[in-house]
Structure formats: C-alpha cells, structure tokens
Amino acid sequence: MRFPNPPLSEYALNTAVVVLTLGVLQYTGWLSEDPGGLDPAFLAVVAVTFPAFSYLIALAGANVWSDAG
Secondary structure, three states, rough: OOOOOOOOOOOOOOHHHHHHHHHHHHOOOOOOOOOOOOOHHHHHHHHHHHHHHHHHHHHHHHHHHHHEE
C-alpha cells in the first residue's frame, strides 16, 4: 500500500480556498435563501472534513495508479 505524501501546507491551502469559496457563495445567497448570512457550523464541518476526504481520495488514487503501471 502506498501512502500519498503531499505537504500539509497544500491541504491547508486547498481547505482555505474551499471554505472561503463556500463562505462567499453563502454570503451572496447562492447556497442559501438568506443573502448576507453565513452558516459558521457548516463552514466548520467543511473545514474539518475536507482534508480528511481529500486525503482518502489521494490515498485511493495513489494505490490504484501504482497498481495499474
């Protein structure tokens, strides 16, 4: 089994981009019916779960692609 080894700063940057994008979309009203409002609980859940799921996807990709070649 191969483990991906990207730097932690890459996960932090990607997480920040995703959370900021979702925050802007919430604030403008694209994700909720209340423009100008933010849901901090939702953004906190995304900030915690996004790195975990992106690591799991990278783990699966590293193992699938390593076995294919």
